[in-house]
Each structure stands twice: as structure tokens, then as C-alpha cells.
Amino acid sequence: MSSQKPLTLHIDFRSGLPIYIQIMNQIEQQVSGGTLKPGAQLPTVRTLASELRINFNTVARAYRLLDEAGIISTQQGRGTYILVKPPPEVEERLREETLEALARQYIGEAKRLNCSNAEIIQKVRDQLKSWKETQLDSE
Numbered sequence: 594m595s596s597q598k599p600l601t602l603h604i605d606f607r608s609g610l611p612i613y614i615q616i617m618n619q620i621e622q623q624v625s626g627g628t629l630k631p632g633a634q635l636p637t638v639r640t641l642a643s644e645l646r647i648n649f650n651t652v653a654r655a656y657r658l659l660d661e662a663g664i665i666s667t668q669q670g671r672g673t674y675i676l677v678k679p680p681p682e683v684e685e686r687l688r689e690e691t692l693e694a695l696a697r698q699y700i701g702e703a704k705r706l707n708c709s710n711a712e713i714i715q716k717v718r719d720q721l722k723s724w725k726e727t728q729l730d731s732e
Contacts, residue, residue: 600635604645609698612647614691616655621664621687624675635665635673662687 602619604612623629635641638656642649656673659665662683667673703713 600629600641602641602645604647609702610691610694612645612651613655613658614694616641616645616652617659617687618691620655620659621684624664625684629675631675631677633675635675637672 600620600623602616604615606612608615620629620635629635635656636644638652639649642652645652656665656667660667660673663676663680664683665673666676699717700713703716708716
């Protein structure tokens with residue numbers, strides 16, 4: 594990755610969001626934000642897995658899905674590279690998949706606590722309201 598900033602990923606093992614999705618999201622965000630530019634080489638699956646202290650199959654899954662989405666290209670024997678910025682429909686699909694995974698995890702945890710649908714919905718509304726107020730306060 595020559596003269597640009599190296600890949601930096603932060604994995605939250607307690608977030609409930611699958612690690613492979615965290616990896617995908619962060620790489621996609623760094624591509625969208627211009628931190629990772631087309632042609633940049635990513636670490637190998639094993640190197641990244643070792644750095645993050647996770648199973649290499651988790652990184653391989655993230656790379657495979659990013660490859661299928663057209664964000665990266667893995668070339669046998671040469672490495673894994675960033676392709677051009679993904680089209681809006683790919684970015685939107687990744688965003689939707691992440692939101693869906695978060696919602697499933699939240700609902701699953703709430704149901705384990707025997708929360709009703711009404712309680713779950715109300716808590717989401719309360720948090721959205723609180724978040725909006727926090728955003729207004731910070732302006």
C-alpha cells in the first residue's frame with residue numbers, strides 16, 4: 594500500500610455485529626472516504642487475521658463478499674487489491690445488510706429478556722429521540 598495510510602480496522606467483539614460484517618463495513622467506508630484508493634493492496638487473509646487475532650476464515654469470508662460486491666479483487670498469487678469505488682447500489686446493499694444484522698441481533702437479545710414487541714419498538718423510538726436531541730445539542 595505504498596505511500597498511503599495502511600488499513601486500520603477496529604473490531605468490537607461485544608457489538609453483536611458479526612466480525613466479517615465489521616471488516617466489510619470498515620473497508621467499504623475507507624474506500625468511500627478515500628482512505629483506501631483503487632489499486633491499494635490489502636493485507637493477506639492470514640496476515641489480517643493474525644493482526645486482528647481472529648480466525649482466518651472470518652477474514653476470508655469478508656474478502657470473498659467484498660470481492661463479489663466488486664469492491665476488491667483477489668488475484669491468486671498476487672494479492673488483494675481495492676477496485677474502483679463501488680456503485681451506489683452495492684453501497685446501499687451493504688448498508689442494508691448491516692442494518693438488518695443489527696436489528697436481528699437487537700430483537701434477539703430483547704426477546705431473550707422476554708420483552709414485548711411494543712416494548713422493543715418503544716425503546717427504539719426513545720433512543721432515536723435521545724440521539725436526535727444529542728445531535729442538536731452538539732451543533
